[in-house]
Amino acid sequence: MAEDRSGDVIVVGSGVIGLTTALVLAESGRRVRIWTRDPAERTTSAVAGALWWPYAIEPQALAREWALRSLSVYEELAERPGETGVRLVEGVMGGALPAEQGPWAAARLPGLRASMAEEYTGTGLWARLPLIDMPAHLSWLRSRFLRAGGTVEEHTVTDLAEARAEAGVVVNCTGLGARELVADPEVRPVRGQLVIVENPGIRTWLVATDAAAGTTTYLFPQPGRLVLGGTTDADAWSLTPDPSVAAEIVERCAVLRPEVAGARVLGHRVGLRPVRSAVRLERDAPAGGGSGAGGVLVHNYGHGGAGVTVAWGCAAAVPGLVSG
Ligand SMILES: Cc1cc2nc3c(=O)[nH]c(=O)nc-3n(C[C@H](O)[C@H](O)[C@H](O)COP(=O)(O)OP(=O)(O)OC[C@H]3O[C@@H](n4cnc5c(N)ncnc54)[C@H](O)[C@@H]3O)c2cc1C
Numbered sequence: 001m002a003e004d005r006s007g008d009v010i011v012v013g014s015g016v017i018g019l020t021t022a023l024v025l026a027e028s029g030r031r032v033r034i035w036t037r038d039p040a041e042r043t044t045s046a047v048a049g050a051l052w053w054p055y056a057i058e059p060q061a062l063a064r065e066w067a068l069r070s071l072s073v074y075e076e077l078a079e080r081p082g083e084t085g086v087r088l089v090e091g092v093m094g095g096a097l098p099a100e101q102g103p104w105a106a107a108r109l110p111g112l113r114a115s116m117a118e119e120y121t122g123t124g125l126w127a128r129l130p131l132i133d134m135p136a137h138l139s140w141l142r143s144r145f146l147r148a149g150g151t152v153e154e155h156t157v158t159d160l161a162e163a164r165a166e167a168g169v170v171v172n173c174t175g176l177g178a179r180e181l182v183a184d185p186e187v188r189p190v191r192g193q194l195v196i197v198e199n200p201g202i203r204t205w206l207v208a209t210d211a212a213a214g215t216t217t218y219l220f221p222q223p224g225r226l227v228l229g230g231t232t233d234a235d236a237w238s239l240t241p242d243p244s245v246a247a248e249i250v251e252r253c254a255v256l257r258p259e260v261a262g263a264r265v266l267g268h269r270v271g272l273r274p275v276r277s278a279v280r281l282e283r284d285a286p287a288g289g290g291s292g293a294g295g296v297l298v299h300n301y302g303h304g305g306a307g308v309t310v311a312w313g314c315a316a317a318v319p320g321l322v323s324g
Helices: 015-029 060-077 105-108 134-147 162-166 173-181 243-256 306-321
Strands: 009-012 032-036 087-093 124-132 153-156 167-174 188-199 205-208 216-222 223-230 263-277 279-284 296-301
Touching: 009 162, 015 032, 015 167, 015 306, 060 087, 060 105, 060 124, 060 243, 060 306, 087 153, 087 223, 105 205, 124 205, 124 216, 134 153, 162 167, 167 223, 167 306, 173 188, 173 263, 173 296, 223 243, 243 263, 263 279, 263 306, 279 306, 296 306
Parallel strands: 009 032, 009 167, 032 153, 087 205, 167 296
Antiparallel strands: 087 124, 188 223, 188 263, 205 216, 216 223, 279 296
């Protein structure tokens, strides 16, 4: 008798969205496989800074709910930073004011206040937020998923019917890859470049926006390195770091923190944010969906500049979408 695979799951993609989604499903008792074109360490997720903050993501109200749900998880994971890659770190969000954030911020971010002049020259807010070391965190997510009985296979999907033929439930977490895989032109790249330098002793994070210049500049202290950013270039596809852009990023950061000027450069990173007019988190029932007809297809992609921030909130919604 053929094995019943109707409850089995294939998650396509192993960035932060695919891994958290697969993990939540595996820990709920399902048999889950990940099929991914790239290993986690070569995804956009591995490039992210990554600060918990709902930046460049729509729809904002839902993103805030997902972000708050993720915040609770990150706070718990920050109790074991060496293992999970998650720490709670203080810093300044330039251009933002505590009062503008709404009541959730005061309730959920203890110690939130306006920044002081010696911390930042413009208006800003001071907060203690999750700062996630993504290479370490992705590796921890993968191990936890494997411990929950999941498997990861390097496998590029060209047609979701292939996955639907193998499992009753398929979850599409392909980020920018969804542009081709499900022919969705709404998901577009917003290129971001970073410079990794030796940390000259900076312990707090800083994000500064210059509306006139249209730039966002940031410094994120991570274990063994300082991450400097950044850029936001819509519809730019190149994954090759541009040396002149790197020099300009270091220059902008050195205006904010002069000790960065002479810091030894350790490396360069480029990633393409999967930006969409709205995150696509829904159950799809395509007509004649391959041999998996009667199966379930859920999409979870298009998280723009805040995929790490909302990952756990979005993943938590998937079991409900799967069971309808
Ligand atoms: C420079 C930069 C800084 C950032 N900083 C932050 C930050 O501070 N905070 C924050 O919250 N977010 C940040 N982001 C945004 C964040 O990185 C993204 O929102 C997030 O990584 C998206 O995750 P994802 O899993 O959807 O996509 P990805 O990480 O791109 O993963 C997609 C996965 O799908 C797989 N895939 C694609 N197509 C196929 C296919 N056809 N078949 C099989 N597999 C496929 C890929 O191989 C990959 O495994 C930043 C992004 C950049 C570029």
